Amino acid sequence: MSIYSAFKLWQLQWLEQNKVDVKVYPNFNRINHSESLKGVNNTRVTGLKRLKKRGDGIEFHQLREFRQGDSIRQIDWQATSKRQKLISKEYQEEQNQHIIVMLDAGVKMNLETTNGTHFDAALNALLMLSHTVLKQGDCFSMQSFNLQERWLPAVKGAQNVSRVMNHFYDLHPDESSSDYLKAVNSLLKKRSKRSLVLLVTTLNDQDINDLLPAVKKLQQHHLVALINIENVTIKQILNSDIESENDANKYCAAIELNNIYQHNLARLAKEGVICVNTQSEYLLPYVINTYLNIKHSGLL
Numbered sequence: 001m002s003i004y005s006a007f008k009l010w011q012l013q014w015l016e017q018n019k020v021d022v023k024v025y026p027n028f029n030r031i032n033h034s035e036s037l038k039g040v041n042n043t044r045v046t047g048l049k050r051l052k053k054r055g056d057g058i059e060f061h062q063l064r065e066f067r068q069g070d071s072i073r074q075i076d077w078q079a080t081s082k083r084q085k086l087i088s089k090e091y092q093e094e095q096n097q098h099i100i101v102m103l104d105a106g107v108k109m110n111l112e113t114t115n116g117t118h119f120d121a122a123l124n125a126l127l128m129l130s131h132t133v134l135k136q137g138d139c140f141s142m143q144s145f146n147l148q149e150r151w152l153p154a155v156k157g158a159q160n161v162s163r164v165m166n167h168f169y170d171l172h173p174d175e176s177s178s179d180y181l182k183a184v185n186s187l188l189k190k191r192s193k194r195s196l197v198l199l200v201t202t203l204n205d206q207d208i209n210d211l212l213p214a215v216k217k218l219q220q221h222h223l224v225a226l227i228n229i230e231n232v233t234i235k236q237i238l239n240s241d242i243e244s245e246n247d248a249n250k251y252c253a254a255i256e257l258n259n260i261y262q263h264n265l266a267r268l269a270k271e272g273v274i275c276v277n278t279q280s281e282y283l284l285p286y287v288i289n290t291y292l293n294i295k296h297s298g299l300l
Contacts, residue, residue, distance in 0.1 A: 063087050097300050098139045098154065099291060100191060101126050104201035105146035105171060106178040111202060111231060113280050118229045119173045121280035122200050129287050130164040140164060145183035147176045151190065180214035192221045196294055200227040205257055208264040215273055223299055225274035225290055232279055234258050
């Protein structure tokens, strides 16, 4: 603030120490823009096979007139007899399923991209995933794991999405290494009933030996999907021109690391883990696509 003298010969200035905390939330308008979520309904997910078609879920929804393409098994013969025309049963996807997110908040998630860190992208995408899950009538829980764990028990109802945001909006990663087994043990104490668990992390070349035992233990109770955020630096090196010996050495190292990552993902998929490998800028459509595909497949 500043004050001037009557003839503006002098000026007095001082600073007011009025700190204000401002909560920063994701932009939920992206969910309503089809371009932002392009591929949500048609992106394939490794290890996932679609088993049902639209309107052929496991919960009865309503009776309606028979349409071309309906299965004979959908026909309600009693209603058909009464109305003297073919009547089909229509089903919808089961609600009240439970979706749990395990978010790695360790040092690996501090990798920088042009749009912020891996953790920034993951937190924004997962908060918006909660909006989709709650609108679908399912329950949403989330656990971050690093030196300190943060846990949100089951939330249900689209009107309660603010509970998810207020619980995690200020979360930041630390400099700790990820302890997957400790995080899994902690989760199983809180929720052992079968759910879909989305484990969101960034793998490195050493992680498989720590991750695999934890995932196998988690699979004893839950359906597990691994969401790996790619290290974009490796892709950049592989797509760069080689102009010097140093460039060649970087290129060879990047190939070796990329091969390790692909081998580890293939090994996890062989163990029955649903694996999703994506760059940070595409994380939102991939996590929502994974959830919707699993929900529609009837695997839960």
